[in-house]
Amino acid sequence: MADALRLILEDDDGTQLETSCTRLAVVWQGRELWVQQDGSGQLLIGVDVEDGDTEYANLVLRPMATNLVSLQLEMEPADPADGAGDGHVHGPDCGHHH
Template identity: 75%
Template sequence: MTDALQLVLENADGTQLETVCTRFAVIWQGRELWVQQADGQLLIGVDVEEGDSEYANLLLRPMATNLVSLQLEMEPAGSDEDGHVHGPECEH
């Protein structure tokens, strides 16, 4: 299984550009919303800024034809006891 995402970007005039990436971000209300594939799920996470005590990830999982599961995970921002720093790359 590949972690590549196939994107179709469309301008206001309807011109489409197809591309492939491993993750992408949308800047919304001054925050980066990162989208990436992780273990067959679509992970949507908000970039952590200084002063944030936690961050949220949305996990979208395919269930069956035309059905998906959406799960919200809240994680503490900063380092874990083992020194792991949470961020968009850690797939949590």
Template identity: 80%
Template sequence: MTDALQLVLEDTDGTQLETSCTRFAVIWQGRELWVQQANGQLLIGVDVEEGDTEYANLLLRPMATNLVSLQLEMEPAEAGDDDHVHGPECDH
């Protein structure tokens, strides 16, 4: 199994370009949203820059049979958050 993503890029005139990559980013609301495949899963992450006072969270909600809503929310970063260790109880 390969971790390469097959992409179809489309211009406003409908011209399509097929390509592949291991990961790509979309600039959305001033943040880089990185998409990559790993172990058969599609991973989406938001870059956090040094000095940020907020964490970016992505919310994916089903809207219909074939549609989803993706929302970017910012949460305040609390003092000591740098010491957080991700585990099963943190929902990350």
């Protein structure tokens, strides 16, 4: 499976469990944060949006060190004029297959 993610899950005591999947989610600040590969070697990270959501979930990535980044989830009001609150503009680099 070329698009499989190899996962290493670690407990507080350091015990590790290795597994794999094509997509995984972490519930963070009440939102599902999804991680998956796009088939070309890139890692995609997104936040699920549900019908009726009144806020956008924005992911902010900041470098902290040579091999460390900070990921922050910021919420901003959705503009209902955008049509269903989805202001996403599809383009060649958006990661959606359309």
